[in-house]
Amino acid sequence: MSRVALSVENHVLCTMALSRKLLPEVYNHKLTTLAAYLKIRADNAHRALGDVHVTVQLWNHLYTKVSDRTGIKRPNAALLMAINKKPKCAIDKYLEKVQLNGFLH
Numbered sequence: 001m002s003r004v005a006l007s008v009e010n011h012v013l014c015t016m017a018l019s020r021k022l023l024p025e026v027y028n029h030k031l032t033t034l035a036a037y038l039k040i041r042a043d044n045a046h047r048a049l050g051d052v053h054v055t056v057q058l059w060n061h062l063y064t065k066v067s068d069r070t071g072i073k074r075p076n077a078a079l080l081m082a083i084n085k086k087p088k089c090a091i092d093k094y095l096e097k098v099q100l101n102g103f104l105h
Contacts, residue, residue: 013077015055017084018062021091034058070098079103 019029026037031054035042040057044050066075066083079098086094 011077011081013080014084015058015062018080019058021083021086021088022062022065024088024091031055031058066095069095070103072098072103075103 016029016031019026019034023029023034023037026033031051032042032045034040035045035054035058038058038061040054040061042050042054045054063075063080066080067073070079072079082103083091083094
């Protein structure tokens with residue numbers, strides 16, 4: 001990309017990173033561990049399609065958790081990325097602040 005003078009800014013939303021912030025009580029954040037913790041059926045673990053099905057359900061759980069904790073019906077990518085950037089110890093206070101004041105990015 002640099003040879004043609006183009007730049008790309010890819011934002012990343014990682015379910016593992018987000019789960020570390022929103023599910024700190026889980027002892028590790030491997031996909032199979034999270035699936036078991038959340039009682040997500042994990043057929044064909046470590047196979048592409050099986051892992052995608054689990055990841056979608058995990059994503060839906062995390063998204064709903066952010067929505068419930070902030071009162072925002074449809075949290076946007078900017079809010080989710082902001083959560084990912086916060087240290088674990090600051091998440092509860094941050095989500096309370098977002099619930100009271102809304103999310104301003």
